[in-house]
Amino acid sequence: MTAISKHFQPDSALAQALPGFSPRPAQTEMAEAIATTLKSKGQLVVEAETGTGKTYAYLVPILLSKGSAMISTGTKALQEQLFHRDLPALRDAVAPHKQVTLLKGRSNYLCIHRLQQNSAHAAELSKTVQKQLVEVKRWSLRTEDGDVAGLAQLPEDAEVLPHVTSTVDNCLGRDCPVYEDCYLVKARKRALEADIVVVNHHLFFADMALKDVGFGELIPTADALVFDEAHQLPDIASQYFGEAIGSRQLQELAQEAKVLYLTEVKDLRQLDKAADKLLTSLRDWRLVFPADPQRGNWRQFQQQDNVIEAARMVTESLEFFRDVMKTAIGRNQDLDACYERCVEFIHTWHWLQQTERTGYSFWYETTPRHVVLHQTPLQVADKFGGFVAKSDASWIFTSATLAINEDFKHFTRLLGIQQAQTLCLPSPFAFAEQGMLCVPRFLPQPHQREMLDALLDITTQVLDANPNGGTFVLFTSHRMLQLVAERLAQVTDRPMFVQGTVNKRELLADFIAAGNAVLLGTASFWEGVDVRGQALTCVIIDKLPFGAPDDPLLQARIEDCRLRGADPFSQVQLPPAIIALKQGAGRLIRDRSDRGVLIVCDQRIVTRPYGKLFVGSLPPLKRTRDLQQALDFLRTINGEATA
Incomplete structure (x- = not known):
């Protein structure tokens, strides 16, 4: 038994610290691979499907390693979950001496100077901002870290926030009259002194872009860097290198x-x-x-x-x-x-x-x-790959969706890390027993006008067959979402939640609380959403998530690919669509006890040659073309829930 694997045994300190923990071979394999990478100062790309337990698989070797580490997540929500929920108990059990801190981007911290400046001339601000400013001033008297996420009484996009936070552009730096009390300065100081710093991808690349011109200093130099939800990296890198x-x-x-x-x-x-x-x-x-x-x-x-x-x-x-x-x-x-x-x-x-x-x-x-x-x-491989190659650190990239039919070439090519070791770990879930994939017969083509009626008909049939469970309807466009939402509201009395009506966190909480609701969402609900049990037993996807053909960035990448003599469809358009469909499908089965139906309303997945790549990258659910069979499976799940 290796030094790492003993921490994943039934009688380990980890098992005692985490209620409900049970050993998973894939989790142990991933942890051992990461430990090896940390020792060799290498690069590792790991696809760990839902249920593998990838978070603990990378946290244990990081906590046991001697050097410093930086862990980067896809979103601020995941960053906070990791820091406040996953890390504390694990650190106490495995490495209580390790110092861990959270570091966010500048706009997440109260700027005392700007608060004072805007308070002095509040009369010039709108009535809404004036009211919100009063709340901020009250909160500023009791906050310890200045993280505006603590302003729970204000909406996430509150109008006052730009008035009480700083940007790279308007920060006075050391010339600021309250520099010594600056919450951002204190957060950076804690990061420099910590063994493990938890950041997010946007902050990492913002700092990397600054390093490129000689000013990056937000993120301390780490011996190991771990990127969770790493499938997001190529797109985020493009934003910051532009x-x-x-x-x-x-x-x-x-x-x-x-x-x-x-x-x-x-x-x-x-x-x-x-x-x-x-x-x-x-x-x-x-x-x-x-x-x-x-x-x-x-x-x-x-x-x-x-x-x-x-x-x-x-x-x-x-x-x-x-x-x-x-x-x-x-x-x-x-x-x-x-x-x-x-x-x-x-x-x-x-x-x-x-x-x-x-x-x-x-x-x-x-x-x-x-x-x-x-x-x-159009490409970030040279810049990012060069950054990795010059570094003395270990680099670990992980997500539930990185490979296409167990092939990582698309991901490693985009980031210029083609020398990295790769590992593909299957989920421990019994997908064939727990769920069903249905591609209904006789559907119109996605672009045809009749598709709206077909999608509405399938959704209403699902709601009838799923009275005790929740349903996600995921769209590739806001336009189709709004059309279906308008029509669906007229034919169902089921609790219905539509993306954009309130913030995502509140929408999701209300959906889960309802128990048998229907939620209509676009891109942000295709990933990073974890709904377990009867609250989500069916996911309907309107069509294969290819990028919009009129998207100027996609058009430019296609043209660049042609100029390089490569095939734009297979290299530029197909891979991200497959990854996105894997993400959407991953919302359904989140636990060993989950059961549900995935319905993909796009005939191309079975009629076009490339459809095999989509199907081959999805979880191995039981498959059917018969919508009635899928509805019967839903009724069985609902009957069990009632019983």
Whole structure:
């Protein structure tokens, strides 16, 4: 028995510390592979299917190792779960001497200086922000870590948050008058002193992007790096290795300058006028884009005369704004910081007007009020792979969905880690007994108008057969979700929850509490959602999750692939769709006692040659083309629940 495997025995300290723990061979195999990688300073990619227990499989060897470690999760919610729930009991049982801390991005911590600054001129803020500011001030008197997640009385997207947190752009750093009391500085200090730091992928890449230009210092140098939910890494890396500038950033800069005019430089009337001019040009800039929120190809869109003129006005007002602030340099620290941000914004703005450069996708995205321009690299393998190769650390990547038919080449190629060892571990669940996969016969093609009626019919039949259980209906587009939601509300009295009506956490809690509800969701509900037992016994997926053909980033990657002489469909479009379907299907069976039905409403999974790759990557559920058979299985589950 190895030093690692003894910790996964029925009589181990781990088993005593964790109620309901039972040994799992795949979990032990994964832990031993990670321990070997830690010793060799190597790279390991592990697909550990649902039920393997991958979290404990990487935590035990990390806790037992001598060096420092960084664990990165896909989302802040998973980051908090790991730090507050999974790590404490395990650390106490295995390595009580280890110091563990949580580190989030800058915008998650209260900025005392900005709170004081905005409190001093609260009358200039909206009524909503004024009320929320009162709540923040009360909370600030009792918080110990300054983590705004503790502001439970405010919504996650509260309007006040940008006024009481900082960004890289507006932080004064060591020049801040309350630097010694800064919650972010304290959190970074704890991270530097800790043995294990828990971060998330966005924070990791934000720091890595800063390191690339010589300023990265958020995350301490670690001997081992573990990435959970690693399938998200290529897309997140692309975001941080690119450039972006949005009208919201520029608007906030102008608003801050107006506040400084009212409070600090009251004689500089020209600053107020320059800020107003910038705000007007930004409003006009938004108006040249389509009213509905969307993504589009910036390289093409910018050729229009009205867009050229609106961009020219933004450029002119930005430069005038900069020139006015330049006349007052040295009078006020906050104004000096605004000037520096403005200079940087102008540089980025000009850079993103130059779309003739190759190797990037130039695209825009809009919200009802704002526009963001993006420059995204089409490949991150060289940069990320080079970073890994130069490092002396061990690198571990794990997720339930990394391989396509047990092949990891797609993932390792995207990240440039093709020398990594790989390991594919099956789930201990008895999928063939616990669940059923149904692809109903005689369905219309996904693009046909009749698909809406077919999807609605299948959903209503499922609800009739599943009176005591919950149902997820997962969509690849918001448009189809809204159409089905509108029609379904007219024909069912079942509790119904629709993504976007309230925040995700509250929506999910209400769905579970209802016990037999139906939830309609898009991308964010395809992964990272854990509903066990009778609360979720059926998952319906509207179609195979290929990327939208008009997505400008996808279009650019397809074109780049063609130029390299490769097949865009097999290399660019197919792999992420397979991974996404695996994620969606993974919502169904989350426990040894779970039972349920997965219904995929897309004939292409059985009629197209590539369908075999989708099916081969799904859990080995019992399969049927007969919807009635799937409904009967649901009725059996419901009968057992009633009994």
